[in-house]
Amino acid sequence: MLSGRQQVTGNINSFNAWTRYNNIINITAEQDAERDQILQWLSPLEPQQRHEGVRTNRLDCVGNWALETDQFRKWCDVQDGCAELVLFYYGNPGVGKTYIR
C-alpha cells in the first residue's frame, strides 16, 4: 500500500488515479463487509477450520478402502434417481470413521 502511495505522489494526474483507486477499494470493502455479515448470519459455525485440522492430521492412504467400495462409487457416480442417496458409515469410537491419526 505504502509503495503504491509513493508511486502516485508527484503529479495531479496520478493523484486522481490514486483517489479513484481508493474509491474502488472502498466499494469492494463495503461489498466484502456485507458478504462477511451474510456468512455470519447464515451460521456462526466454521466447519472448514475443522476440516483443515483433519486434513493436516490424517494419515495418508489410511481409509482408502472406503473409497474403493462399490457402494461408495455408486453413490458418487450413478445418475440421480438410480442410486441410494444416503450412505451411513457406522462404527464404535476410535475405529476411524473421521480419520486415523
Add this chain to the structure above:
Amino acid sequence: MIDNLHDQARGRDIAVVGIYCDFLAQQEQSTTNILGAILKQLANRGGIPEHIRETYRKSKNEFGHRGLRLPDIVEILKETITPLQRIFVCVDALDELTPKHRRELLKSLQEIVRISPNMRILLTGRPHIDDEVMEYFSKAVRMPVSPTQDDIRSYLKMRLGVDTTPKAMDDKLRADIMRIIPEKISEM
C-alpha cells in the same frame, strides 16, 4: 473422503460440503446452524447467490433484524441446491448432536432430498443411531467401519517413528508389535 470428493468435483458444477459434529459444541450445533453452515460453504465456494443476499437484506429491515429460522433455511437451501449438477453433503459423527437436533437435521435433509435428488448424503456415527437414520432414510446403504490390517500397520509405523523412548525398542519388539497388534485388532 471429503478431499477425494473435492478432487472428483474439480472443474465440474459439483459442490462438496462437510460438517463435523462435536459433543463439546452441542449448544452451538443446532440444526439451523448446521444447515446454515452448509449454505455458508456453498456461498464461500461460488460467491453469495442473489436470493440469499435478498433474503438477508429483507431480514435486516425487519424489526430486530431477526435471525434465520429452520423453515427459512430449509427453503433457502432447496433454492441454492437445485441448480447444481450435484452436491455431496458429509456429516461426521451424527451421534454427537443432541437427539433433538439430530432428528431435526435428518428430517430437514429428508425434506431437501425429496425435491433435490442431486444431493448425496454421507453420514458417519456410532451404531446406536442406526435405527434413527433408517427411520428417515429407509433405503440408506449401511457400511460398517473398521480399519484394515494395512491401515493398522501404517498407523503403527507412524507411531513407532515418533516414539519418545527409541532406546527401549529393538528389532524383535518392533516386529512383534507390527505382527501382534494388527492380529488382535482384527479379532475384535
